[in-house]
Amino acid sequence: MSARSRLPPALHGARGSSLSETRCGWRASGLWQQGRVGVGGRASRRVTGWTVTSNRERLARLVPPTLARVAAWSACLIIIGFVANYVIGFVARLRIVTLPVAVALLLTALLFPLTRRLRAAGLRTIYATWITMLVALAVLGVTGWIIGVRANDEFPGLVRQVQATAKTVEGWLYTGPLHLEPNQLSKWVDDIATMITEQQRQITSTVLAGTVVLIEVLAAIVLLLFVTFFLLKDGERIWVWFLKAFGSAAPRVDRAGRTAWVTLSHYVQGTVAVAAVHGVVIGIALAVLGVPLWAALAVLIFLASFIPIVGIFFAGAVATLVTLGAKGPIYALIFVGILIVEQQLENHVLQPLIVGRVLHFHPLAIILVLAVGGILAGIAGAVVAVPIAAVLYRAIPELLHDDPPALPRGPDTPPGPDTPSAPGVPDQNGSDQTSSTDIGDTPRAG
Structure with a gap:
């Protein structure tokens, strides 16, 4: 039928009518x-x-389009989250390798300007690299020696000053507005001493674990020096070899990588400048106030400045406690005032001028990034978390965007900001376009 x-x-012969048979x-x-649809x-x-x-x-018809789009995005996010969790866990397990490599990249970004100037002066790459490494090691060694000598000379005096300050505070607690009883204060002191003794026992029981950690740290330092040396010497050759794995996508990866390196170089150099200002200002203030160990505290402030927002807070707290114990509450309040003024100058003058052109992160984003880095890799993770986030923030858009068109250049079409040139084509100054954005002006092979 x-x-x-x-x-x-x-309905026989009715034109313009409609009917649906849901079964088929x-x-x-x-x-x-009657008709058929071909395969x-x-x-x-x-x-x-x-x-x-x-x-x-x-x-x-059954699923609304909005719900379908949300489901698709949710599936993509679940897959991305799973892969990211696996990758982060893998990197965290190999932190004895990944952290030295990350720190080596930071050191290379900091030291390469010296290598570049030495090469420009006519030295071969191998000699320029060795001189750069020796200068860096000499600066670290001299700084550590000065701090160690001064700390050895000033530490006994610091202990005596802390004891005198403790007696003053004890007298104030007895005769001041708190009117504490001697038994109460003695009980507090005994509790603190007991807690310190327990911590010492725990530390003693973990000497073997500390030895293992020491070996890992030494191995990481050796790896750090090797990676830094070869990045300074053969950075460009390593990058070109790395790009061969991407085939037709190599130009896009190259552009993203060079953008990331420029961002990292600016960030590291700017952060070092800001940290140096921190260390010098705080060191002078502590020296004027007559605080012992002012040189060591200045170096601590300098190193802590590499952890944005959080680092200066903790280092400043340590310096304040030392000032309080050595010189009393009045000097401690004066130092806190100096620290607040210097911090405001950094937030409103130094950071916008030096680092702000590279890092446009909200303070909340910085705190979250530091938290993630600290959870994954401790203090070292917090140090490298913000530069990694800045690099990804700049490089990912370059990686996702299409390659800019390479326009032919002639006497009638001079290059301009809106006229990109093909890679390898010299600009008006006769320089190669590709060399202007080298990986931190990475060195050519020596």
């Missing part, structure tokens, strides 16, 4: 006729009056 004979008599998913419009045809095709509806179209 034909499809037409199964229709009610009232057919929708009839106009004059009904390999479109998902929905009208054949002599019939429309065959695919499963996808029926599902689209």
Whole structure:
């Protein structure tokens, strides 16, 4: 029996009417006729009056488009989160390798300007690299020696000053507004001493673990020196070799990598400048106030400045406690005032001028990034977390965008900010366009 004979008599020959048969998913419009859809045809095709509806179209009628888009995005985010969790866990387990490599990249970004100047002066790359490494090691060694000598000379005096300050505070607690009883204060002191003794026992019981950690630290330092040396010497050759793995996507990866390196170089050099200002100002203030160990505290402030926002807070707290114990509460309040003024100058003058052009992160974003880095890799993770985030923030858009068109350049079309040139084409000054954005002006092979 034909499809037409199964229709009610009232619908025989009725043109312009419509009917749906949900069992087969057919929708009839106009004059009904029997037909078939060939294999390999479109998902929905009208054949002599019939429309065959695919499963996808029926599902689209049941699921709202907004819900379908949300489900698709959710699935993508779940997959990305799973992969990111696996990668982060893998990197964290290999932190004895990944952290030295990350710190080596930071040191390379800091030291390469010296290597570049030495090469520009006519030295071969190998000699320029060795001189740069020796200068860096000499600066670290001399600084550590000076701090060690001064700390050895000033520490006994600091202990005597802290004892005198403690007696003064004890007398104030007895005769001041708190009117504490001697028994109460003695109990507090005994509790603190007991806690310190327990901590010492725990430290003694973990000497073996500390030895293992010491070996790992020494191995990480050796790896750090090797990676820094070869990045200074063969950075460009390493990058070119790395790009070969990306095939046709190499130009895009190259552009993203060079953008990331420029961002990292500016960030590291700017942060070092800000940290140096911190250390010098705080060191002078502590020296003027007559605080012992002012040189060591200045270096601590300098190192802590590499952890934005949080580092200077903790280092300043340590310096304040030393000032309080050595010179008393009045000097401690004066130092806190100096620290607040210097911090405001950094936030409103130094950071916007030096680092602000590279890092445009909200303070909340910086805190979250530091928290993630600290959870994954402790203090070292907090140090490298912000520069890694800054690099990703700048490099990912370059990686996702299409390559800019390479326009031919001639006497009638001078290069400008809106006229990109093809890689390897010299600009008006005769320099190669690719060399202007080298990985931190990475050195060529010596």
